[in-house]
Amino acid sequence: QVRLVEFGGGRVQPGTSLTLSCVASGRHIMFSDMDWYREAPGKGREFVARIYAGGDTDYTEFARGRFTISKDDAKETVYLQMNNLKSEDTAVYYCTFRGTAYWGQGTQVTVSS
Numbered sequence: 592q593v594r595l596v597e598f599g600g601g602r603v604q605p606g607t608s609l610t611l612s613c614v615a616s617g618r619h620i621m622f623s624d625m626d627w628y629r630e631a632p633g634k635g636r637e638f639v640a641r642i643y644a645g646g647d648t649d650y651t652e653f654a655r656g657r658f659t660i661s662k663d664d665a666k667e668t669v670y671l672q673m674n675n676l677k678s679e680d681t682a683v684y685y686c687t688f689r690g691t692a693y694w695g696q697g698t699q700v701t702v703s704s
Contacts, residue, residue, distance in 0.1 A: 593617035593693045595686050600698035603676055611671040611698055613686030620644075621664035624689035627671045629682035630697075640671060641689065653679075676702045 599611040613625070627639040640660040641649045648660050659672040669686055683697040 593688070595688075595693055595695035597684060597686055597695040597698040600684060600700045602701040602703060604704050605677055605702055607676055608672065608674045609676060609700060610673070611684055611700070613669040613671075613695060615667045615669070615688075618688060618693070619664070620662055620667055620669060620688075625660075625662060625669045626687050626689050627660060627669070627684060628687065629680075629684045629700075631679075631682040634682075636685070639684070642669060673700075676700075678702050 594616045595613055597611060597613045599609065601609065603609055622644055624641055624643045626641045628636050629639050630636040638651050639654050640658055642660045642662050650658060657673065657675050662669045681700060681702050683699050685694050685697045687694045
C-alpha cells in the first residue's frame, strides 16, 4: 500500500522559515519524480516544486528563490524548505508522486503576525 505522510507545518511569523517533510512508504521515491502542492482557503490546489528522480528540481514562480525542495532516498523522505515566508504562503501543503493518485493528507502552514 502506497502512503505519503506530510508533517512539519505550523503557525509562524512572516519572514521566518519552515521545513516540511514528506515520508513515503510502499513505493520508492528514488525511482519517482516527487511534487509539492499547496491549497489555500478558497483557492484550487497549485503546484509548488518538483524534484526529479535524478535530483533536478523545478519551482513555480512564487517559490523560486525562497523555497528549496530536496530528498533523502535512503529515508524515503522529500523536504520543502521555505524561507522568508509570507502571509500568502498560508495553505495546506501536500506531496505526491508526480502524475499519480497518491497524495498525503497535507500539513497546514499558517503565516501570520
